[in-house]
Amino acid sequence: MARERKIDMVILGLLSHEDLTGYDIKKRIDGAISFFWKGSFGNIYPALKDMEDQELITKKDVSDSGREKIAYHITRRGKKTLGDWLKDEQANNELRYETLLKLFFGGVQDKKVSVRNIEVFEEQVRGDLELLKEYAKTLKNSLDDEDHLYFYLTVTFGIDSYEAYLKWCAKAKKLLA
Amino acid sequence: MARERKIDMVILGLLSHEDLTGYDIKKRIDGAISFFWKGSFGNIYPALKDMEDQELITKKDVSDSGREKIAYHITRRGKKTLGDWLKDEQANNELRYETLLKLFFGGVQDKKVSVRNIEVFEEQVRGDLELLKEYAKTLKNSLDDEDHLYFYLTVTFGIDSYEAYLKWCAKAKKLLA
């Protein structure tokens, strides 16, 4: 059975707002989306090619001068595919935290190693949390704009969970002390 | 540059406690670990073969009768590799939540679709949270056992973040109403 390629949906979702080149798509994914989904050139470019064959998107040359530049536009078929995916209730939600993996096997080393791993994690989270809070501050004033509302919701998800992470870090370090 | 294969560390971590067959390793990963890391036969068996070549683990035939059964044992080299990884401060922590992806592109559909997606997520989380709380209850009485302590820490991470998720779900549904 052909597995559903999730990067297709990310691309269709982005193209449903505006025409974009592969490079633009990568930049968008690396932005706010990267918090809950990743993408690489290695799957974006092949996906664009395949989806053009399936007529979910169309190509248009937008080279400004000598430089080759190809923008993609979503078709009616593409919009339907995106809509069907959104309406499909099943969703795969996965956490892949190497920090937790290291903590799980922490007994192999001195407790100090685990404490240090938690501290590094804490610093990461603290930095990301600040970024998310800035996003939230800007977005909060324009929630009547539907797109901002949905963006805001994903941002608050990040804020709430990261704040929970920080509380956990404090508790965990105490238990290891 | 040869990327570090994370499944190797999961396997070494598990083998540092007891000898296991590939099938056993899969079962262990599908248990409590699956909350923060996944593994499949498709990478477990090749990893076992490679690590045997690198002398990080050794094979021993433990077939009880006609059935082939191969258990693996960690070597001193394997323990060193595991220890080095634990002491390495850099860790890759990734969230891949299709629910958030759908929410981000929710504007394409009616708000009811997004609310439903959140509800499905909420049910998933509520179920997993119950399981984690049962783990925690059992473990809490034996935190003097080091292995239990580390297990308990990962479990409380899950509990704390899942509780934050549920609070967010309530807020998000209200904002979409």
Added chain:
DNA sequence: TGCTAATATATCAAACAGATATATCAAATT
């Protein structure tokens, strides 16, 4: 006895990550 589920090893195609190759262009530096 036959059926089903669990045990156990293993491989394959598709998807994905991360690095690299190639080349253009804009802006800053020398």
Added chain:
DNA sequence: AATTTGATATATCTGTTTGATATATTAGCA
């Protein structure tokens, strides 16, 4: 004016991972 740097832009390659499938044995049970 020439050079360097960093951003833009497309694309591919290798290795890793996922999810499905193939094959076969064994235990329980009806």
